[in-house]
Amino acid sequence: xxxxxxxxxxxxxxxxxxxxxxxxxxxxxxxxxxxxxxxxxxxxxxxxxxxxxxxxxxxxxxxxxxxxxxxxxxxxxxxxxxxxxxxxxxxxxxxxxxxxxxxxxxxxxxxxxxxxxxxxxxxxxxxxxxxxxxxxxxxxxxxxxxxxxxxxxxxxxxxxxxxxxxxxxxxxxxxxxxxxxxxxxxxxxxxxxxxxxxxxxxxxxxxxxxxxxxxxxxxxxxxxxxxxxxxxxxxxxxxxxxxxxxxxxxxxxxxxxxxxxxxxxxxxxxxxxxxxxxxxxxxxxxxxxxxxxxxxxxxxxxxxxxxxxxxxxxxxxxxxxxxxxxxxxxxxxxxxxxxxxxxxxxxxxxxxxxxxxxxxxxxxxxxxxxxxxxxxxxxxxxxxxxxxxxxxxxxxxxxxxxxxxxxxxxxxxxxxxxxxxxxxxxxxxxxxxxxxxxxxxxxxxxxxxxxxxxxxxxxxxxxxxxxxxxxxxxxxxxxxxxxxxxxxxxxxxxxxxxxxxxxxxxxxxxxxxxxxxxxxxxxxxxxxxxxxxxxxxxxxxxxxxxxxxxxxxxxxxxxxxxxxxxxxxxxxxxxxxxxxxxxxxxxxxxxxxxxxxxxxxxxxxxxxxxxxxxxxxxxxxxxxxxxxxxxxxxxxxxxxxxxxxxxxxxxxxxxxxxxxxxxxxxxxxxxxxxxxxxxxxxxxxxxxxxxxxxxxxxxxxxxxxxxxxxxxxxxxxxxxxxxxxxxxxxxxxxxxxxxxxxxxxxxxxxxxxxxxx
Numbered sequence: 001x002x003x004x005x006x007x008x009x010x011x012x013x014x015x016x017x018x019x020x021x022x023x024x025x026x027x028x029x030x031x032x033x034x035x036x037x038x039x040x041x042x043x044x045x046x047x048x049x050x051x052x053x054x055x056x057x058x059x060x061x062x063x064x065x066x067x068x069x070x071x072x073x074x075x076x077x078x079x080x081x082x083x084x085x086x087x088x089x090x091x092x093x094x095x096x097x098x099x100x101x102x103x104x105x106x107x108x109x110x111x112x113x114x115x116x117x118x119x120x121x122x123x124x125x126x127x128x129x130x131x132x133x134x135x136x137x138x139x140x141x142x143x144x145x146x147x148x149x150x151x152x153x154x155x156x157x158x159x160x161x162x163x164x165x166x167x168x169x170x171x172x173x174x175x176x177x178x179x180x181x182x183x184x185x186x187x188x189x190x191x192x193x194x195x196x197x198x199x200x201x202x203x204x205x206x207x208x209x210x211x212x213x214x215x216x217x218x219x220x221x222x223x224x225x226x227x228x229x230x231x232x233x234x235x236x237x238x239x240x241x242x243x244x245x246x247x248x249x250x251x252x253x254x255x256x257x258x259x260x261x262x263x264x265x266x267x268x269x270x271x272x273x274x275x276x277x278x279x280x281x282x283x284x285x286x287x288x289x290x291x292x293x294x295x296x297x298x299x300x301x302x303x304x305x306x307x308x309x310x311x312x313x314x315x316x317x318x319x320x321x322x323x324x325x326x327x328x329x330x331x332x333x334x335x336x337x338x339x340x341x342x343x344x345x346x347x348x349x350x351x352x353x354x355x356x357x358x359x360x361x362x363x364x365x366x367x368x369x370x371x372x373x374x375x376x377x378x379x380x381x382x383x384x385x386x387x388x389x390x391x392x393x394x395x396x397x398x399x400x401x402x403x404x405x406x407x408x409x410x411x412x413x414x415x416x417x418x419x420x421x422x423x424x425x426x427x428x429x430x431x432x433x434x435x436x437x438x439x440x441x442x443x444x445x446x447x448x449x450x451x452x453x454x455x456x457x458x459x460x461x462x463x464x465x466x467x468x469x470x471x472x473x474x475x476x477x478x479x480x481x482x483x484x485x486x487x488x489x490x491x492x493x494x495x496x497x498x499x500x501x502x503x504x505x506x507x508x509x510x511x512x513x514x515x516x517x518x519x520x521x522x523x524x525x526x527x528x529x530x531x532x533x534x535x536x537x538x539x540x541x542x543x544x545x546x547x548x549x550x551x552x553x554x555x556x557x558x559x560x561x562x563x564x565x566x567x568x569x570x571x572x573x574x575x576x577x578x579x580x581x582x583x584x585x586x587x588x589x590x591x592x593x594x595x596x597x598x599x600x601x602x603x604x605x606x607x608x609x610x611x612x613x614x615x616x617x618x619x620x621x622x623x624x625x626x627x628x629x630x631x632x633x634x635x636x637x638x639x640x641x642x643x644x645x646x647x648x649x650x651x652x653x654x655x656x657x658x659x660x661x662x663x664x665x666x667x668x669x670x671x672x673x674x675x676x677x678x679x680x681x682x683x684x685x686x687x688x689x690x691x692x693x694x695x696x697x698x699x700x701x702x703x704x705x706x707x708x709x710x711x712x713x714x715x716x717x718x719x720x721x722x723x724x725x726x727x728x729x730x731x732x733x734x735x736x737x738x739x740x741x742x743x744x745x746x747x748x749x750x751x752x753x754x755x756x757x
Contacts, residue, residue, distance in 0.1 A: 028070045028664070029615070030702065031093060033100030035065045035081060044083050044104060052078040052090065070702055073615040073663065094612060098564060129507075129520060129557060129570065131156075133213040135237065141696065141713060142251045142750040144259050144280045146207040150232070152655030152672060154570070154604030154623050155217035159648075159725035161742030163282055163291045164320040164349065166203045167648075167725060170217045171574060172600045172629040173229030173528070175648035176581065176728045183229035183528040183549075183580075185220050189236055190378040190405060191312065191357035196429035196455025197531035202232065204316060204353075206278045206295050208249075208261050211237040217604070218553040218572060219503070219526025222461040222477035223407065223423065226503040228526035228551050228576070236299050236312070237274075243267045245706065246756060253750030256283025263756075273300035285745050286323040288338035288347060293318045306363040314355040322347040322388075325727040327737035328685075335721065335743035341391035345442040348389050355382040370420075371413035377406040394436040394444050403427035417466045418473070424460040431455060431532075451489040453532045458482060471512060477505035477524070483548075485532040496535050496545045501527055517560045525552050530580055534593075547594050551576040557604075564610035573601040581634075581681075596634040598646060602626045615662055622656040634681070641681045648728040650674040650689065664700040669693065679726045679740045687741060690722035706756040712749070719747040 035047040043065030050058035051071065059069035071077065075094030082088045086104040096102065137149045147166055151158035157175070160166045169175040174183045177199075186193040186200035194200045212235040216224070220231035248262040261278040276299075281292040298313040323338035324347065330337055337343075357380040364373040381402035388395050407423035410416065431453040437445030459481035466474050481503065485496040505524030511517070530546035557570035581595030608621040629646040645651070652675040659668040676689045696713035724744030732738045 028702070029073045029093070029097075030664075030700070031067075031069045031071050031096055033067060033096055033102060035061050035067070035083065035102045035104065037086070037104060044086070047081065047083040047104070050080050050082070052080055075612060075615070097617070098610070129216070129218070129522065129555070131215040131217070133215065135211055138207045138210050138213060141694070141715065142253055142257060142259060142752060143207050144251075144257055144282070145203055146205055146210075147203045149207070150202070150213075150215060152623055152653060153215060154568075154606055154625050155230075155572075155602075156215060157625075157650060157653060159742075160203075160744070161325065161725035162284070162286075162289060162320070162323060163203065163280075163293075164318065165322070165725065165742070168200075168202055169649065170215075170230035171572065171602070172627060172646060172649050175629075175646065178727065182531075183227060185225045185227040185229075185231040187224060187231070187233040188314075188355075189234070189310065189312070189357070190359050190376065190407075191355070191380045192403070192405075192425070192427065193234075193355075195384075195399065196401065196427065196431065196453075196457070197533070198227075198529055199531070200232075204293065204295075204318060205234065206261070206276070206280075206297070208263070208278055209237055209276060209297050209299065211235050218522070218555060218574065219505070219524045219551070222463055222479035222503065222505060223421070225425070225459060226461075226479040226481065226505070226524070226526050228528040228549060230526075236310070247706070247754075248756065249752060249754035251750055251752030254748035255285050255745070256281065257748070257750060258282075259752070270304055271300070271302045273298065284321070284323070286336050286338055286743065288321045288323045288343045291320040293320075308361045310357075310359045310361075312355065312357040312359075314353075316351075316353045316355075318349070318351040318353075320349055322349060322390075325725075325730060325739040325742050327732075327739045328741065329737065331723070331741040331743060339739055345389055345391055345438055345440075347391065347442070350387045351384065352386075353382065353384045356380065367410070370410045370415060372411045374409045374411060375406065376409070377404070379404045389438060389442040391438065393448060394438050394442075396434045396436070397431070398433075399429055399431040401427065401429040416464065417468070419465045420463070422460075422462040424458065426458045427456065429453075429455040449489065451487060453488075454486045455532060456484045457529070471510055473509040473511075475505070475507040475509075477507075479503040479505075481527065483529045485535060487532060487536050494536060496532070498529065498548060501548070501550070503527060516562065517558065519556070519558045521556045523552070523554050525550065528580060534580075546580070547578040549576055549578050549580050549594075551600075564612070566606070566608040568604075568606040570604045571602075572604070573599065575599050575632075579631075579634075595631070595636075596642075597632040598630065598634070599632050600627075600629045600646075602628050617661045619659045619661075620657070622654065624655075625653045627651050627653070631681070636681075639682060641683075644681060644683045645678050647678040647680055647683070648726060650677045664702065666696075666698045666700075668696045670695070677726065680729050685738075685740060687723040687726050690720055690744075692720050692722070693717045709754045710752070711754075712751045714747065714749050716745060716747045721746065 035044045036042060037044055045061055045065055047061045048058055049067060059067050061067045071093055077093045079091050079093060080088060081102050083104050131153055133149055138146060140149055145163060147158045150156050155171045158166060158168050165179055167177055168181040168184060170184055174181060181200045181202055182198050184200055186202060214233045216231045218230055220227045224231040243266055245265045251259045259280045263274055263276045265274050276297045278295045284290055295316045300311045302309045322342055324342040326339060357378060359378040361376045364375055366372050384399050386397040403426050405425035407421055409421040411419050413419055434450040435448040437448055439445045459479055461479045464476045480500060482500040483498045487494045503525045507520060507522040509520045528549040535545040551574050553574040555570055555572035560567040576598040578594040579598045581593055603626040605624040611618045627649050629649055631641050631644050634641045654673040656671045657668060671693055673691045674689050676686045679685050679687055694715045695717060696711060698709055698711035701708040722744050723741045725742040726740050730738040730740045
C-alpha cells in the first residue's frame with residue numbers, strides 16, 4: 001500500500017509545486033475576521049467592508065459579526081469598515097490579516113444598532129491563560145484523530161497507542177491513567193462529555209463538527225468543575241451556508257486510513273440546522289488493529305435579538321480491535337505484532353453512544369447597578385453501551401446519564417466594577433456491568449457476575465471579574481462540589497458519600513496602556529474524584545474508600561505582543577495530596593490507591609512570529625513545556641519512591657510549526673521533539689525520546705462552486721521508530737516481561753479533498 005500510494009502522491013506533489021512556481025496573475029487572498037463594538041465587545045452584524053479603489057467589491061458581516069471575503073492579493077489595498085451609528089475605520093488588507101478583529105467605537109450621537117445581545121462569548125469562562133484552538137488547527141492533517149491538534153500545546157501531552165487507545169494529560173495530571181483520559185473535564189458547548197467515573201474520550205469526537213476549542217491547563221475554571229487536570233471545551237461549528245447547501249470531503253492514506261464526511265445545511269428565517277455524517281476507518285499498522293467509527297450529528301439553532309436555542313443530537317458507533325502493549329523485545333523486533341494474549345481472543349470493543357442536549361440563552365433584561373442579566377441553561381442526556389472482549393473476561397457495559405446546568409451572567413455591572421456570574425451543574429449516571437467467561441477465539445462463556453453503580457455529583461460556582469482602572473483586573477472564583485456513589489451486587493450494597501469540597505481561585509492581571517504586554521498571577525485549587533470501581537476495590541482491600549486527590553496551583557506569566565510577534569511564558573507549581581496511583585494485578589486488571597503527595601512544576605512557553613514578503617506570508621510558532629513532576633512522599637511495601645520522577649510524562653517537549661501561504665497555496669512543516677520518559681514509579685525503565693517531522697501541502701479553489709480544497713501530507717517523514725504511548729507500571733504475567741510499549745505509526749502518506757467548507 002505504501003509503495004503504490006507513494007507512486008500516486010509523488011506526481012501530485014510535483015504537479016502542485018510546479019503550478020505554484022508558475023503563479024497566477026489573478027491571485028486573490030481570503031480575508032477573514034470579525035467586527036465588534038469597542039466598548040462592549042459585542043459582535044456587529046451586517047457591518048460593511050468595501051475596497052476604497054473598487055467600491056463594487058465588498059462584504060457584509062453575518063449575524064455574529066464574522067466575515068469571509070476574497071480580495072486581490074495586495075496587502076496595501078485599503079478597506080473602509082462601516083456600521084450605522086459607529087465611527088468608520090479605513091484599514092489596509094495587511095493590517096486586517098495581522099489583526100482580524102476590528103473594533104468600532106460608538107458615534108457621538110449614536111443610532112441604536114441591531115445587536116444580538118443573548119450571544120455569549122465562551123471566553124467569559126476563562127482567564128487569559130486559556131489556550132484557544134481555531135478551526136484550521138482542529139481540521140489539520142487527515143482529520144481522523146482530533147487529539148493530534150492538542151498534542152504538544154504548552155502543558156498538554158497526548159499519548160496514542162491506537163486510534164481507540166489514547167491518554168491526555170494536562171500538566172501531568174492524568175499521565176498515569178491506563179487507557180483513557182481521566183481527571184480532565186470535557187465539554188461540548190455546555191454539555192459534559194465526561195462520565196460519572198471522570199473519564200473523557202476526546203478522540204471519538206469528529207473535528208468537522210467544531211469551530212473552536214478552549215484548553216485550560218491547571219485546575220479547570222470554577223464554572224467547568226474545577227477538576228485538578230484542567231478542562232477542554234469544544235464549540236460547535238456554525239456553517240452559515242445557503243439554504244440546503246451540501247459540503248463533503250474524503251481522505252485516504254497508508255494503513256487503510258480513510259475518512260468520508262458529508263454535511264447538509266438548511267436555513268429557514270431564524271432557524272438553521274446542520275446534519276453531518278462522518279465515517280473514519282483504518283486497517284491499522286499492527287495485527288488485530290482494525291478500526292471503524294461512524295458518527296451522525298444534528299446541530300440546530302433558533303435565534304432572535306435576545307434569545308438563542310441550540311439543540312444537539314449525536315450518535316456514534318465504534319468497532320475496533322485492541323492490539324494492546326508490547327514488551328521491550330517485541331517492541332524492538334516485532335512492532336507490528338499484537339500482544340499474544342489479546343490476539344489469541346481477538347480482543348475488541350463495540351460501542352454505541354447517544355447524546356442529546358438542549359441549550360437556551362436568554363437576555364432577561366437590565367437591572368439597576370447590575371448591568372444586563374443573561375441566563376444560559378442546558379439539559380442533557382445520553383446512553384453508552386460497550387461490549388469488550390479481553391483476555392481475562394468479556395464485559396458488557398450499559399450506562400445512562402442525564403443532568404442540567406445553568407449560568408446567570410451579570411454583564412457590565414457598575415456596582416461590581418465589572419461582571420459577575422453564578423450557576424451550577426447536576427449530573428446523574430446509572431452504570432451496569434456484566435462479566436462473562438472468555439473462551440477460545442473470544443467466544444462468550446458463562447456469566448461471572450454483575451454489578452450496578454449510581455454516580456451522582458453536583459457543583460455550584462461563582463465568578464467575579466472586576467476592572468480596576470484601565471490596567472488591572474481580578475477574577476475571583478469559587479466552586480462547591482460533592483460526589484456520591486452507590487454500588488450494588490449480589491448480596492452486597494455499598495455507598496460512598498464524599499464530603500463537600502470548596503475550591504477557590506484568584507487571578508490578577510495587569511496590562512499597561514500601550515497594550516504591548518501583560519502579566520498575570522493565579523492561585524487556585526482543584527480536585528479529582530476516584531472512580532467508583534476503584535473506591536469499591538479499595539474498600540474491600542483496606543476497609544475504606546479512596547480519598548479524592550486535591551491540589552493547589554500557583555502560577556505567574558507574562559505575554560508580549562508586537563507586530564506579527566507573540567511571546568508567552570508561564571511558570572507554575574502544583575502540590576498534590578492523596579495523589580491517585582494505579583497498579584495492575586496479576587491478571588491485568590487496573591486498581592487505584594492513594595499514593596501520598598506529589599509536586600508538579602514547570603514552565604510553559606509559546607512563541608509565534610509572522611513575516612510578509614510581498615504576497616507571501618510566513619509564520620513560525622513553537623511550544624515548549626518543561627515538566628518537572630516528582631513524588632514528594634510516596635512509600636510502598638516494595639520501596640520508597642519519594643523524590644522519583646512521575647512516569648508517563650516527557651520532561652521536555654517541543655512542537656514547532658513553520659507555515660507558508662500565498663496565492664491560495666499553503667504548506668507546513670512540523671517538528672515534534674520529546675525527551676525520554678520513565679514508565680515505572682521506581683524509575684528503572686524508560687522509553688526513548690523521539691524527534692519526528694511532518695509536512696502538509698494544500699491548495700484552495702474558492703471560485704469552484706462554494707470552494708474546493710485539495711491537500712496531501714506525510715507524517716513521520718524520516719520513519720523513526722518510537723513509543724507512541726506507554727503503559728505505566730505494567731506487570732508481567734507469569735514469567736513474561738512487562739508490556740510497557742505501544743509502537744507509534746511509522747512514515748505514512750495521506751491525500752484528501754474537501755468541498756464547501
